[in-house]
Amino acid sequence: MSARASARLFAFVGATLLGTAQQALSQTGSVDELAGLWKAQRWFGPIARGPLVIKRSGSSYTADMLGRTIPIRVEGNELSFELSNQAGKFMGKLQSNGTIFGFWFPAGSPTGMVRVLPVTLHSAAPNLWRGDINPPDDTFTFYILARKRADGSMGVFLRNPDRDMGALWAVDRITRDGNAVKLISKRGEKESDLASGSYNPQDSVLTIDFDARGGNYEFRRETGDASDFYPRGKNPAPYVYGGAPLARDDGWPTASLDQVDIDRVAIEKMVQRIINTPMESVHNQQIDGVLIARHGKLVLEEYFHGHHRDEMHETRSASKSMTATIVGAAMYAGAPLTLSTPVYQVMNGGVFPASLDPMKRQMTLEHLLSMSSGYYCDDSDDKAPGREDTMWDQQEEPNFYQYALRLPMAYRPGEKAIYCSTNPNLALGVLQQATGESPLYSFERLIAGPLKMRTYGWGTDPAGNPYGGGGAHFLPRDFMKFGQLMLNQGTWNGQRILSRDFVARASSPLAKIGTRPYGLGWWIYDLPYRNRTVRAFAALGNGGQNVFVVPDLDLVIAVYASNYGDRVLFEIQNELVPNQILPAIR
Numbered sequence: 001m002s003a004r005a006s007a008r009l010f011a012f013v014g015a016t017l018l019g020t021a022q023q024a025l026s027q028t029g030s031v032d033e034l035a036g037l038w039k040a041q042r043w044f045g046p047i048a049r050g051p052l053v054i055k056r057s058g059s060s061y062t063a064d065m066l067g068r069t070i071p072i073r074v075e076g077n078e079l080s081f082e083l084s085n086q087a088g089k090f091m092g093k094l095q096s097n098g099t100i101f102g103f104w105f106p107a108g109s110p111t112g113m114v115r116v117l118p119v120t121l122h123s124a125a126p127n128l129w130r131g132d133i134n135p136p137d138d139t140f141t142f143y144i145l146a147r148k149r150a151d152g153s154m155g156v157f158l159r160n161p162d163r164d165m166g167a168l169w170a171v172d173r174i175t176r177d178g179n180a181v182k183l184i185s186k187r188g189e190k191e192s193d194l195a196s197g198s199y200n201p202q203d204s205v206l207t208i209d210f211d212a213r214g215g216n217y218e219f220r221r222e223t224g225d226a227s228d229f230y231p232r233g234k235n236p237a238p239y240v241y242g243g244a245p246l247a248r249d250d251g252w253p254t255a256s257l258d259q260v261d262i263d264r265v266a267i268e269k270m271v272q273r274i275i276n277t278p279m280e281s282v283h284n285q286q287i288d289g290v291l292i293a294r295h296g297k298l299v300l301e302e303y304f305h306g307h308h309r310d311e312m313h314e315t316r317s318a319s320k321s322m323t324a325t326i327v328g329a330a331m332y333a334g335a336p337l338t339l340s341t342p343v344y345q346v347m348n349g350g351v352f353p354a355s356l357d358p359m360k361r362q363m364t365l366e367h368l369l370s371m372s373s374g375y376y377c378d379d380s381d382d383k384a385p386g387r388e389d390t391m392w393d394q395q396e397e398p399n400f401y402q403y404a405l406r407l408p409m410a411y412r413p414g415e416k417a418i419y420c421s422t423n424p425n426l427a428l429g430v431l432q433q434a435t436g437e438s439p440l441y442s443f444e445r446l447i448a449g450p451l452k453m454r455t456y457g458w459g460t461d462p463a464g465n466p467y468g469g470g471g472a473h474f475l476p477r478d479f480m481k482f483g484q485l486m487l488n489q490g491t492w493n494g495q496r497i498l499s500r501d502f503v504a505r506a507s508s509p510l511a512k513i514g515t516r517p518y519g520l521g522w523w524i525y526d527l528p529y530r531n532r533t534v535r536a537f538a539a540l541g542n543g544g545q546n547v548f549v550v551p552d553l554d555l556v557i558a559v560y561a562s563n564y565g566d567r568v569l570f571e572i573q574n575e576l577v578p579n580q581i582l583p584a585i586r
Contacts, residue, residue: 029176029178029179029201030176031153031154031174031175031176032148032154033176033199033201034146034154034174034176034181034199034206035146035147035148035154036145036146036221036222037143037144037145037146037221037222037227037229038143038144038145038146038206038219038220038221038222039141039142039143039144039219039220039222039227039229040141040142040144040206040208040217040218040219040220041139041140041141041142041217042139042140042214042215042217043137043138043139044109044110044138044139044140044214045106045107045109045137045138046087046088046106046107046109046135046138047087047107048065048066048083048087048088048106048107048133049133049134049135050065050066050132050133051065051130051131051132051133052064052065052090052119052121052130052131052132052133053065053124053128053129053130054072054079054100054121054128054129055127055128056127056128057127059074060072060074061074061079063081063090065083065133066083068083068084070082070083077093077094078091078092078093079091079092079093079094079100079102080092086107086108087107088104088105088106088107088133089104089105090102090103090104090105090119090133091103091105092119092121093441098122098123099120099121099122099123099129100120100121100129100131101118101119101120101121101444102118102119102121103116103117103118103119103440103458104116104117104118104119104133104135105460105464106135106138109138110212110213110214115312115457115458115459115471115472115473116440116457116458116459116460116466117135117455117456117457118444118448118454118455118456119131119132119133136311136312136457139162140160140162140163140213140214141160141161141162142158142159142160142165142166142208142210142217142219143157143158143159143160143161143222143229144156144157144158144159144174144206144208144219145157145159145229145279145280146174149173153173153175154173154174154175154176155172155173156171156172156173156174156183157171157279157280157281157282158171158183158282159229159279159282159286161286161288161305161562162562163564164282164543164562164563164564164565164566165210165213166282167282167283167563167564167565167566168564168565169185169194170185170186170187171183171184171185171194171282172184172185172186172191173186176199179198179199179200179201180196180197180198181196181197181198181199181206181208182194182195182196182197183195183196183197183208195208195209195210195211196208196209197209197216204220204221205218205219205220206218206219206220207219228305228306229279229305230279230305231274231275231276231277231279231286231287231304231305232275232304236275238272239268239271239272239275240268241257241264241267241268241271241300243256244256244259244298244299245298245299245300245301246301246309248477249452250452250454250477250478251451251452251481251492251493252293252297252298252477252481253296253297253298254297254298254299255295255297255298255299256299257299257300259297259299260294260295260297260299261294261585261586262292262294262299262300262584262585262586263583263584263585263586266580266583266584267292267300267581267584269580270290270576270580270581270584271290271302273580274287274290274302274304275304282566283563283566283568284568285544285561285563285568285569285571285572286304286305286544286561286562286563287304287544287559287560287561287572287576288303288304288305288307288313288560288561288562289301289302289303289304289307289313289476289558289559289560290302290557290558290559290560291476291477291480291557291558291559292555292556292557292558292581293480293483293484293555293556293557294553294554294555294556294585295554296484296488296554298477298480301476301477303476305562307476307560309475309476309477310455310475311475312455312456312457312473312474312475313473313474313475313476313479313545313560314471314473314541314543314545315470315471315472315473315474315479315539315541315545316470316471316541316542316543316545316564317421317469317470317540317541317542317545318470318479318539318540318541318545318546318547319468319470319471319472319539319541320421320424320468320469320470320521320539321482321521321522321539321547322468322472322479322482322521322539323369323424323425323427323428323468323469323521324369324424324427324506324520324521324522325447325482325485325486325497325498325521326428326431326439326442326443326446326447326468327365327369327427327428327430327431328490328498328499328502328503328506328520329442329446329447329497329498330431330435330442330446331499331502332490332496332497332498332499332502333446335431335434335435335442336434336435337365337430337431337434338365339364339365339366339369339502339505339520340364340365340366341364341365341430341434342361342362342363342364343360343363343364343365343367343368343373343426343430344356344360344361344363344405346430346433346434347401347405347429347430347433349433357409359374359409359411359412359413360409362412362413362414363413364413365427365430366510366520367413367414367423368423368424368426368427368430369423369424369427369506369520369521370417370510370511370518370519370520371417371418371419371420371423371424371511371513371518372413372414372415372416372417372418372510372511373413373420373423373426374409374410374411374412374413374414374415374416375404375407375408375409375410375420375422375423376407376408376409376410377404377407377410377418377420377422377423378418378419378420379419379420379421380419384420385407385408386404386407386420386422387420387422388420388421388422388469388470391403391404391422395462398461398462398463399461399462399463399465400422400425400426400429400461400463400465400467401425401426401428401429401432401461401465403422404422404423404425404426404429405426407422417511417512417513417518418513419513419514421469421470422469423469424468424469424521425461425467425468425469426468427468428465428466428467428468429465432465438465438466439466439468440458440466443458443466446497447497450492450495450497451478451481451485451492451497452478453474453475453478453481455474455475455478456472456473456474456475456478457472457473457474458472458473459471459472470541470542476558476560479547479558480547480556480558482539482547483539483547483548483549483556483557483558484556485497485498486498486503486506486507486522486537486549487549487551487554487555487556489503490502490503502520505519505520506519506520506521506522507519507522507524507537507549508524509524519537521539522537522538522539523537523538523539523540524536524537525537525538525548525573527550527577527578527582528578528582529550529552529553529578529582529583529585530583534550534552534553534582535550535551535552536548536549536550536551537549538573540573542564542565542569543561543562543563543564543565543569544559544560544561544562544563544569544572545559545560545561546558546559546560546572546573546577548577550582553582553585555585557577557581559572559576559577
């Protein structure tokens with residue numbers, strides 16, 4: 001090689017190395033270092049958990065929990081106590097079988113995810129009962145998928161499976177200045193700083209402060225292929241149907257798809273589509289579970305994104321259907337109620353209040369369950385005093401049953417149905433007033449016990465009343481039972497829970513909310529099936545919580561998802577059920 005050629009080679013190599021070094025230097029401390037998938041999860045308790053022992057001495061009771069002895073209040077046949085610092089409280093009753101059954105109220109949480117839980121204490125010795133307080137972990141999770149854009153910015157997809165805050169906040173990108181970072185929100189052409197934080201390059205930790213959700217979240221990179229960010233990991237194996245779901249002592253008989261005349265290949269394709277769903281945008285569908293039952297047997301049970309059969313799932317407004325079921329079960333069991341019962345007469349101890357608005361005199365229990373009460377109450381109208389968010393945001397009246405009774409009227413009862421969660425919630429108040437019993441106990445005795453629902457969680461208003469407008473948590477197999485109960489004309493494993501007349505009315509088009517027919521807590525659908533249409537009814541909740549009942553096909557379909565507040569949730573009703581599942585039914 002000539003001296004001149006050698007010089008050119010050294011010059012080229014030197015320039016290349018210098019360019020590489022300069023490029024590396026430019027990357028260090030730049031936003032480019034944040035590219036990739038990150039996960040953060042915070043735990044908010046509940047701290048109060050563990051063994052609970054109740055002792056009786058004469059007519060007095062004490063509780064032993066967390067190393068403390070707490071006196072128990074006795075009011076009639078109800079026992080109650082509260083831990084210090086509002087760490088939790090218990091209320092329960094001594095049962096005829098010798099147990100103490102009641103409910104545990106965990107402490108509040110910035111995530112709003114805490115729910116009241118059933119608790120059973122068994123007799124361990126004369127005048128002594130033992131049980132366990134074991135609330136589920138209250139966690140809140142965020143994923144950040146950061147990718148470089150053509151314009152040089154670092155685009156961000158923020159996924160929050162608990163509440164879908166990424167869609168709500170419209171997160172667009174992340175910026176970096178030194179080790180300071182910011183998440184930028186963008187709606188249309190308008191941008192704003194959403195949250196700030198820092199990046200520690202030594203430990204590769206990205207810290208973001210979500211003040212509205214409990215403070216700082218420490219994000220760490222998700223490595224490997226098994227992340228729950230994806231439906232079944234980043235590189236899943238092809239799906240093959242594994243046969244009948246696991247048989248358990250929960251009241252569900254199980255069978256295979258073939259045994260109930262459902263096309264296995266078509267269902268495998270449906271599940272594979274879910275597994276293959278790209279996770280590139282906050283608007284991608286995130287399905288957490290799909291279950292199918294036919295001829296009274298559970299034949300498909302598949303979960304995604306790390307969810308499983310022993311984990312309670314949020315049901316949002318799908319639990320309005322649960323509220324209607326509780327009321328129907330109480331009426332069948334002999335509660336002094338009918339669908340024509342006047343709301344204000346019951347809520348005022350049997351007589352109408354003096355000077356009551358004449359339109360309120362006409363309001364019945366059925367009007368509440370069909371959301372046609374006439375209240376100025378619209379969950380999509382910011383000005384409506386009965387709007388669900390308005391009710392939750394106010395602090396003057398903690399008892400939401402009483403809050404509803406004072407609402408102004410906008411229509412005559414029955415004149416117009418408007419979507420408003422305050423209506424079914426007040427229906428629980430009517431049930432409580434008529435029976436003199438918390439709907440929590442009514443639910444356990446009339447539904448949860450017979451249907452073998454051992455794990456569930458109820459929301460309550462600030463006064464401690466169970467909330468009937470939505471948000472109850474159930475195991476997926478258990479919530480699906482509401483659909484099977486309705487399909488069975490009100491029976492479960494031979495035991496009648498609801499009257500046939502109530503089931504027929506609840507699943508009939510009594511009103512229209514928008515363009516969709518509505519019964520008593522159930523939405524009415526006409527679905528395409530082969531060369532005809534079949535009638536269906538469904539429990540529906542924000543995020544994609546669906547239980548579809550198709551009587552003509554002896555079929556129940558349950559789908560759970562996490563697209564809260566995003567229109568992609570409607571793909572379950574409009575695409576998955578009618579176009580992917582129903583064609584598989586022979």
